[in-house]
Amino acid sequence: MSGWRKPTSGGKISGTGLIARPDSGITKQGKRGYMGKTEKLTCRIHTRVTAKKYRELSTLLQRSRGIRSHSALLRNLLDDRKITVETHDDSLDAVMERLSEIRKELQRIGTNINQITRRFHLEELPEARLVHALEVQQLYGETDRKVEELLIIVDKLSRKWLPES
Structure with a gap:
């Protein structure tokens, strides 16, 4: 048992005896000693x-x-x-899933608005442009409903997770 020694600084934790042994080559990661050198354990x-x-x-x-x-x-x-x-937090799984669905729906709406806008600018007839404008208006209404749903979800999350001020 050469090389083993009992620690001199009282070495007991929770009533159990400690044994300390000098060791070489093991380095304490992230702990810097004198002049920035890594401290050896x-x-x-x-x-x-x-x-x-x-x-x-x-x-x-874990x-x-x-x-x-x-x-x-x-x-x-x-x-x-x-x-x-x-x-x-398992309770957030359904909320996160719904937020993801809303994001996808908003992306779909944005894509549709872009496509309708392109068609609007290619149309020469005022009546056809009006139809495209009404389609865009309907999509903006959908966007408003989705944003309102998002605000309700964010409000519920903030009430649950943020401290009251």
Whole structure:
């Protein structure tokens, strides 16, 4: 067991003993030391946790963005670094689907308006131009209804997710 030593700085977490060992070649990513050089991780810590705490850490690891191992997660926690956690709200699935549908419908309406406008400018008869103008007016009415629906959805989302001011 040469190379193993007990830490001298009190080394106990939650009543479990820690063992530290000098290690070479492992680098702490993203942590810069003196003169911008990457700081080497020279001590290894081994500890045990309860099954419940392990599940909590594993869940946090799965939900965290950019952290790939328990070791990296624990280093971030020990260094008091910000951990970005991804969450998914199932209640938003239907809302997002509807917003996507409205976007497609507005794109379709815009395409139709462009096509009718082109035909309008190619027409020489005033009566035919009037028909195209009425078609565009109807499409603008559809656009107004879609925008109104969007405003209602955005209002509901803001009431749910934004703090009241």
